[in-house]
Amino acid sequence: MPKVGMEPIRRAALVEATIAEIGQSGSLDVTVGAISKRAGMSSGLAHHYFGGKDQIFQAAMRHILQVFGREVRTQLAGANTTRERLEAIVSASFAAQNFQPDVINAWLNFYVQAQTNADVLRLLKVYHRRLRSNLLHELRKISGPKAPEISDTVAALIDGLYIRASFGDVPDPARAAQTVLDVIDLKVQ
Amino acid sequence: MPKVGMEPIRRAALVEATIAEIGQSGSLDVTVGAISKRAGMSSGLAHHYFGGKDQIFQAAMRHILQVFGREVRTQLAGANTTRERLEAIVSASFAAQNFQPDVINAWLNFYVQAQTNADVLRLLKVYHRRLRSNLLHELRKISGPKAPEISDTVAALIDGLYIRASFGDVPDPARAAQTVLDVIDLKVQ
Amino acid sequence: MPKVGMEPIRRAALVEATIAEIGQSGSLDVTVGAISKRAGMSSGLAHHYFGGKDQIFQAAMRHILQVFGREVRTQLAGANTTRERLEAIVSASFAAQNFQPDVINAWLNFYVQAQTNADVLRLLKVYHRRLRSNLLHELRKISGPKAPEISDTVAALIDGLYIRASFGDVPDPARAAQTVLDVIDLKVQ
Amino acid sequence: MPKVGMEPIRRAALVEATIAEIGQSGSLDVTVGAISKRAGMSSGLAHHYFGGKDQIFQAAMRHILQVFGREVRTQLAGANTTRERLEAIVSASFAAQNFQPDVINAWLNFYVQAQTNADVLRLLKVYHRRLRSNLLHELRKISGPKAPEISDTVAALIDGLYIRASFGDVPDPARAAQTVLDVIDLKVQ
DNA sequence: AATGAATGAGGATTCATTCAT
DNA sequence: GATGAATGAATCCTCATTCAT
Numbered sequence: 062m063p064k065v066g067m068e069p070i071r072r073a074a075l076v077e078a079t080i081a082e083i084g085q086s087g088s089l090d091v092t093v094g095a096i097s098k099r100a101g102m103s104s105g106l107a108h109h110y111f112g113g114k115d116q117i118f119q120a121a122m123r124h125i126l127q128v129f130g131r132e133v134r135t136q137l138a139g140a141n142t143t144r145e146r147l148e149a150i151v152s153a154s155f156a157a158q159n160f161q162p163d164v165i166n167a168w169l170n171f172y173v174q175a176q177t178n179a180d181v182l183r184l185l186k187v188y189h190r191r192l193r194s195n196l197l198h199e200l201r202k203i204s205g206p207k208a209p210e211i212s213d214t215v216a217a218l219i220d221g222l223y224i225r226a227s228f229g230d231v232p233d234p235a236r237a238a239q240t241v242l243d244v245i246d247l248k249v250q
Numbered sequence: 251m252p253k254v255g256m257e258p259i260r261r262a263a264l265v266e267a268t269i270a271e272i273g274q275s276g277s278l279d280v281t282v283g284a285i286s287k288r289a290g291m292s293s294g295l296a297h298h299y300f301g302g303k304d305q306i307f308q309a310a311m312r313h314i315l316q317v318f319g320r321e322v323r324t325q326l327a328g329a330n331t332t333r334e335r336l337e338a339i340v341s342a343s344f345a346a347q348n349f350q351p352d353v354i355n356a357w358l359n360f361y362v363q364a365q366t367n368a369d370v371l372r373l374l375k376v377y378h379r380r381l382r383s384n385l386l387h388e389l390r391k392i393s394g395p396k397a398p399e400i401s402d403t404v405a406a407l408i409d410g411l412y413i414r415a416s417f418g419d420v421p422d423p424a425r426a427a428q429t430v431l432d433v434i435d436l437k438v439q
Numbered sequence: 440m441p442k443v444g445m446e447p448i449r450r451a452a453l454v455e456a457t458i459a460e461i462g463q464s465g466s467l468d469v470t471v472g473a474i475s476k477r478a479g480m481s482s483g484l485a486h487h488y489f490g491g492k493d494q495i496f497q498a499a500m501r502h503i504l505q506v507f508g509r510e511v512r513t514q515l516a517g518a519n520t521t522r523e524r525l526e527a528i529v530s531a532s533f534a535a536q537n538f539q540p541d542v543i544n545a546w547l548n549f550y551v552q553a554q555t556n557a558d559v560l561r562l563l564k565v566y567h568r569r570l571r572s573n574l575l576h577e578l579r580k581i582s583g584p585k586a587p588e589i590s591d592t593v594a595a596l597i598d599g600l601y602i603r604a605s606f607g608d609v610p611d612p613a614r615a616a617q618t619v620l621d622v623i624d625l626k627v628q
Numbered sequence: 629m630p631k632v633g634m635e636p637i638r639r640a641a642l643v644e645a646t647i648a649e650i651g652q653s654g655s656l657d658v659t660v661g662a663i664s665k666r667a668g669m670s671s672g673l674a675h676h677y678f679g680g681k682d683q684i685f686q687a688a689m690r691h692i693l694q695v696f697g698r699e700v701r702t703q704l705a706g707a708n709t710t711r712e713r714l715e716a717i718v719s720a721s722f723a724a725q726n727f728q729p730d731v732i733n734a735w736l737n738f739y740v741q742a743q744t745n746a747d748v749l750r751l752l753k754v755y756h757r758r759l760r761s762n763l764l765h766e767l768r769k770i771s772g773p774k775a776p777e778i779s780d781t782v783a784a785l786i787d788g789l790y791i792r793a794s795f796g797d798v799p800d801p802a803r804a805a806q807t808v809l810d811v812i813d814l815k816v817q
Numbered sequence: 818a819a820t821g822a823a824t825g826a827g828g829a830t831t832c833a834t835t836c837a838t
Numbered sequence: 839g840a841t842g843a844a845t846g847a848a849t850c851c852t853c854a855t856t857c858a859t
Contacts, residue, residue: 067839087365089277092832103841108834166365172413173362176276176355185417214407214429217420221410224361228371230378231406240403247436254859256822281849292824297851445843465743466656470828481845486830544743550791551740554654554733563795592807595798596781599788602739606752609784618781625814634818659853670820675855 071110072120074100079121084163089170093117115178122171122184125164129188132156133195146199150192151241154219155234165227192216204249211248215241260299261309263289268310273352278359282306304367311360311373314353318377321345322384335388339381340430343408344423354416381405393438400437404430449488450498452478457499462541467548471495493556500549500562503542507566510534511573524577528570529619532597533612543605570594582627589626593619638677639687641667646688651730656737660684682745689738689751692731696755699723700762713766717759718808721786722801732794759783771816778815782808 078100082091093114097104111117136149136156158164175182193212200208222237231237267289271280282303286293300306325338325345347353364371382401389397411426420426456478460469471492475485489495514527514534536542553560571590578586600615609615645667649658660681664671678684703716703723725731742749760779767775789804798804 071839088362093834094832104833105835105842106840109840114833169365170362172416173277173359176358176416182417189417189419210429214433217410217414217429218403218407219410220413221406221408224409224413225406227361227365228374228378240399240406244403244433244436247433247439250436254821260822282851283849293850294825294852295823298822303850449843466740471830472828480843482829483831483846484844487843492829547743548740550794551655551737554736554794560795567795567797588807592785592811595788595792595807596785597788598791599784599786602787602791603784605739605743606749606756608756618777618784622781622811622814625811625817628814638818660855661853671854672821672856673819676819681854 068110071100071102071106074102075107075110075117076121076124079117080125080167081163083121083170084161084166087166089118089174115180118171118174119178119180119184121167122174122181125159125167125171126184126188128158129153130191132158137195143199143202147196147245148238148242150195150199151215151219151245152234152238154192154223154241155237157234160226160234160237162227165223169224169227189216192219200245200249207248211245214248215245218244257299260289260291260295263291264296264300264306265310265313268306269314269356270352272310272359273350273355276355278307278363304369307360307363308367308369308373310356311363311370314348314356314360315373315377318342318348319380321347322380326384332388332391336385336434337427337431339384339388340404340408340434341423341427343381343412343430344426346423349415349423349426351416354412358413358416378405381408389434389438396437400434403437404434407433446488449478449480449484452480453485453489453495454499454502457495458503458545459541461499461548462539462544465544467496467552493558496549496552497556497558497562499545500552500559503537503545503549504562504566507531507537508569510536511569515573521577521580525574525623526616526620528573528577529593529597529623530612530616532570532601532619533615535612538604538612538615540605543601547602547605567594570597578623578627585626589623592626593623596622635677638667638669638673641669642674642678642684643688643691646684647692647734648730650688650737651728651733654733656685656741682747685738685741686745686747686751688734689741689748692726692734692738693751693755696720696726697758699725700758704762710766710769714763714812715805715809717762717766718782718786718812719801719805721759721790721808722804724801727793727801727804729794732790736791736794756783759786767812767816774815778812781815782812785811 075096078096079091082096082099083089093107094104096117097107100107107117111120133150133153136153137146140146140149153159159168171181171185175185193216196212196215197208200211204211218241222231222240225231226237264285267285268280271285271288272278282296283293285306286296289296296306300309322339322342325342326335329335329338342348348357360370360374364374382405385401385404386397389400393400407430411420411429414420415426453474456474457469460474460477461467471485472482474495475482478485485495489498511528511531514531515524518524518527531537537546549559549563553563571594574590574593575586578589582589596619600609600618603609604615642663645663646658649663649666650656660674661671663684664674667674674684678687700717700720703720704713707713707716720726726735738748738752742752760783763779763782764775767778771778785808789798789807792798793804
């Protein structure tokens, strides 16, 4: 029963299904058929809405980044001091929504795809820049010239903990956030 | 031109070609045909020697870990103090041999494959354990009970810098090593 | 030209093509490509509908058994006496539909495949049981305790004549049926 | 260590290995590599001695027929009366050497191959003719003009029992032979 | 005589994508 | 809007056969 106004619903279902499928299979070797099936529609419709597999993947990546960005903004909204803001930025990375096996796995796979796909790379760079900019903004206030170097270290550490999480080596989000904050504390001394 | 005793030569050529091919293409979507061609032989021969694609990949992974392990041992051999040994362990991770775009890229892809393939996961776990054990052994001498926590932080940071390197964000091996050592220095204070 | 409701048509076409191809080539070394081509579709579609080569083969086998079963039922329907029913069972085996070079050849090949494939073996056992049960039911009425032994002999003879037919040694279906009936007549005396 | 005079030994080993491999695998999908390995030599040597796969198969077929022919001659040598000679011919078909799963299976597969391969067909026709001739020679003495028809029935029955044996439905050679002789007895009455 | 290195054709299978309905 | 029928390219893998040594 075709309906009007289904587009946003279908797209959202496909994006969600893509992340779930990648996360569950642990690889990018995910078929459009499997994604469509999980999203409750035919593969033809998936193409109709997205044009192709790559675009479905990119939409999924974009979605993950949006969720992440929203999480950061939400957490930042309730933060008043610099310290609280740093905590907000860091803990957003390990927030429940982002720190689920599916999402971590999808994330890792997007890192790989960024090596090949310019669009995915661009999205990733946006995330990198935004994280760096957020961190820099706060760190400048308390550690001045050392801020850039600290930001890079922190950003790398977050990625590293994320990767480790994909193997279940970092089961606790709070623990991961604390690990990062500990390094920040030492660095800004 | 069939010859005797070609097996080790062919295997080495295939392993090298696999790493190069994965590194260059930036993905695991590499065909046995492409690998074989680069290694200067037919695809049939590649199967003859390895049995299948997965085993070729695993051999490549194993090779990378062997090179890495050798590098660590070499660097440790010339290190006398605890500090020197820590430097050796860290800088081995970023040694020229390991810190090339091809190798970094292959490495990242193996992380992904470990999500799916039990054998690759096992190999990766071996690497993780060895790195952790090496770090712990030295850190225990200078920071006692904090050693495990520091090891985990350092290991994650190394992985994170590695990932970043796959995007060219960490162009200088020495700089990467220094970033890690700085954190160690602060932690062991 | 994609259409709706093509599945049964395609499946039937593939089954028919499979039997024809096996029969004509005289071996199970028949490619999915050849079958599909003969059935007027791509090899991909054949897989789409059947899942794989084995299942195509089994469907063909099942079809042959169905045709045979239908033939038996049809002939039995018009038979009133025990003698007529025995004639019906026997002549069904050599009915025009079953006694064509293609079908005979396919049949012989399925016997071979049953050695390897459990599903095919199961289908064959069903045929064996049914034939035996049909024969026993009639023979019990006229030869009592000797019925099982006669059934086994008759079943083997039918198979033997079938095999011989695959070499053109038994050109006449009526002649083959008569050969079997002669043995029955002697046995039940 | 190459030696002289190895040819007959090698050929025999290959023939034996071929029958065993076909019998065990239950199909003609047997590789030259597997046969050679079982025969304790390289695949190259198998080609050296036989020229190709088809010829290896034919040699195996020929061997089976030779063993069968020898068996018939042996049994006939000790038979004095017509009845004894008929028993000899029939029981030779089910003699231990011929009535083993391996051999039965190989035999069935050769029937299939005869559909395709003219040489194999020729060999099979030779066997058919010889069996028929042997039976006719004896039956003429006791049933005159009915002899040809009886021969055909008996030959088909032997083949049928053989086929059934490939499924383990005729476990006892003596029982199989008796089944055939019973039919002969009834026919010559 | 013997090996096994090497090739390359061939085949099953998968899958993104297109398109008639 | 929605389906799923249909294609065909791509890929892994097998294997008979050849040939240098």
